[in-house]
Amino acid sequence: MAELNTDGGGGGKGGKVRSKKQNSKVDLTAMVDLAFLLITFFMLTTTLSKPQSMNLGLPDKEEKDQDQKIKVDENRTMTLLLGPDNKLTYYMGLLATPIAGPKDIAYGKDGIRKELVSRKKSVLEYSAGIGKPKNGIIVIIKPTKKSSYRNLVDILDEMAITGVETYAIVNDFTPEETKLVEKK
Template identity: 70%
Template sequence: MAELNSGDGGGKKDGGKVRSKKQNSKVDLTAMVDLAFLLITFFMLTTSLSKPQSMSLGLPAKEKPDDPVIKPLPVDQRRTVTVILGENNKIKWYHGLLEAPEANGKPQVTSYGKEGIRKVLLERVQSVPQVTGDKEKGLIVIIKPTKKSNYRNLVDILDEMAICKVETYAIVNDFTPEENTLVSEMSNKVN
């Protein structure tokens, strides 16, 4: 392991001078390297790698030119909530159709988190089966991110869907003229 090499012996030389012995030290690090590799191997084998967390999304199939045109299914507007994601973490939501605000209430601005959109979604998740009279028919959320919203906002709203146990939701980028007006109002209030 560790060796200690010493130079040629001292003693008296030609002039009678006495020289001290020079010692050359040399340390063999082979055992240390072996130990390091054993430790690296041990920690590599015993450490569990973190698994990425992901949410399963059902994406539509690509349309083929020869496919027949499928008409959209009618949905009970009492089951829908539309969430528009704006800039600077602003959310505007409305229940049902925007064209009939007197029946469903005016669109409202809220934020992310427990006291924001989560509270709204939890209330709607509980009230929709009571209103429709069918426990099988739950809330449908339509998520509409604007061009000024960021990716984090979309991830946050998808997290809210999982937290509130909303099973049916869709990410849509088609805006009606009325919704475009709402988006411009959101932008004007921020600036």
């Protein structure tokens, strides 16, 4: 409610009579109550968005048979080397005898995504030719210590977008791979 304070007015010593300006005060208690009611209403009626996460398959904590190596067909393997300054290098097969690459490529739909889609298609054709139609491409992601976290997340997003089901994040580099990543 508004409260208006006024003084008696008039003067005490004759002469010209001036009217005094009246000071007005507004009581804002009702406005503050309304603001808190609105804040409470919107806090209780909003829904919070759930954080989006990506499913990652992690290795078991128990080490069973580390001596036993898994044999993988090199024709199905694509290795991605994440370097510093948004550098991305890939090769198919083994680095000593590559099927394709090593080649520097850009991130995004015109770079690595296009290459993943075409390589995935060629690997499926290769697998169907040898009688194993369900064997898809295997991508090995090797981030360097100087690569950014964003680049790793971008590559994981590309795996989800292109539908690559089998991929691994590995941190051991051969000396040849280190030289390949560090060259300008």
